[in-house]
Structures are given as structure tokens and as C-alpha cells.
Amino acid sequence: xxxxVGSTNQTKIQAVKEAIASxxxxxxxxxxxxxxxxxxxxxxISLPTIVDGAMDRARQAFRECEYxxxxxxxxxxxxxxxxxxxxxxxxxxxxxxxxHLGLSPAYEWPKSVTERIVKKGLDGSxxxxxxxxxxxxxxxxxxxxxxxxxxxxxNRKEYNKLAVMMALIHLENKEHY
Numbered sequence: 639x640x641x642x643v644g645s646t647n648q649t650k651i652q653a654v655k656e657a658i659a660s661x662x663x664x665x666x667x668x669x670x671x672x673x674x675x676x677x678x679x680x681x682x683i684s685l686p687t688i689v690d691g692a693m694d695r696a697r698q699a700f701r702e703c704e705y706x707x708x709x710x711x712x713x714x715x716x717x718x719x720x721x722x723x724x725x726x727x728x729x730x731x732x733x734x735x736x737x738h739l740g741l742s743p744a745y746e747w748p749k750s751v752t753e754r755i756v757k758k759g760l761d762g763s764x765x766x767x768x769x770x771x772x773x774x775x776x777x778x779x780x781x782x783x784x785x786x787x788x789x790x791x792x793n794r795k796e797y798n799k800l801a802v803m804m805a806l807i808h809l810e811n812k813e814h815y
Contacts, residue, residue, distance in 0.1 A: 639667040640703040644674040644695030650709045653798035674698035680759035682712030696732035721752035729801035740804025
């Protein structure tokens with residue numbers, strides 16, 4: 639079995655590999671990242687935009703495989719938060735016909751980061767760097783901003799893995815979906 643991931647970002651590819659490792663139906667599956675075309679934008683803002691981005695990645699990655707996966711992160715409006723927004727990742731597994739969605743936990747960026755994303759159109763890596771949290775050029779391809787904010791207790795791979803595991807609920811319980 640082959641599973642393609644709509645990204646060459648290793649945090650996403652490794653998240654899928656690790657998420658499927660404990661599922662017997664994926665035993666021996668080959669997981670490969672593939673390049674997909676994404677619109678040039680700073681950081682998705684709104685759940686529909688994030689879901690659409692993940693679905694588009696999964697759709698484009700569906701090449702010579704049984705399943706493809708798209709993972710997209712972005713900001714969603716959340717009432718009563720300090721900044722008005724929280725970051726969430728959406729994972730979509732696609733079998734060529736149906737999409738199976740899962741979400742990660744959500745967390746709030748510092749206000750200085752959120753403002754740079756929302757008002758200046760920066761992506762998370764750019765906003766974190768400009769706000770002085772890191773000097774890493776593209777932290778989203780490494781441990782991610784979540785690692786900075788949790789002081790290393792969670793990284794982006796683990797964060798994305800949780801979203802993939804939530805999407806896998808549909809496949810493991812097909813009779814209910």
C-alpha cells in the first residue's frame with residue numbers, strides 16, 4: 639500500500655508515518671511526500687480556508703496510491719481568547735472518493751505573533767521570527783512554533799500526528815461513517 643502526503647515538509651510526512659504505525663490495515667505501507675501547488679498566502683485564517691487547503695493538498699497528492707493526506711494549519715477565531723484566534727491543524731485522508739477529516743488540539747499564539755499573521759499577512763515562521771521568538775528561517779519545517787511555546791514538550795510532528803489520528807477514526811470505524 640502507498641500513501642502520499644501533499645507536502646515535502648518532513649514534519650508532515652513523519653506525522654503520517656508515525657500515526658499509521660499502530661494500525662494493522664496500514665502495516666508495511668509506504669509513505670511518500672509529493673510536491674503540490676499551493677496558493678501563495680501567508681497563513682490561512684478561518685476553519686473553512688484551512689479545511690479547503692488540507693483537502694486540496696490531499697486531492698493533488700492522490701497519485702498512484704490508495705490514500706493521500708493533506709495537512710494544513712491556520713488560525714480560527716475563538717471567542718474570549720486573548721488575541722481572538724487559536725492555531726489548529728486539519729488533516730484530511732482521501733481515498734479517491736471520500737475525504738476523512740481530523741483536527742489537532744488548538745493553541746493560542748502570543749498576541750504579537752497573531753497580529754503579524756492577521757494584520758501583515760505573515761506565515762507562522764515569519765511572524766515568530768519578526769516577533770523575536772526564533773531566528774530559524776522556516777521553523778514550520780523543523781520543530782515548529784508549538785515547540786517554542788511548550789518549551790519543547792510538543793513539536794510540530796507530534797501536533798500534526800494528532801490531527802492525522804483523528805482522521806483515521808473514520809477509516810477504523812467505516813461502518814459508522
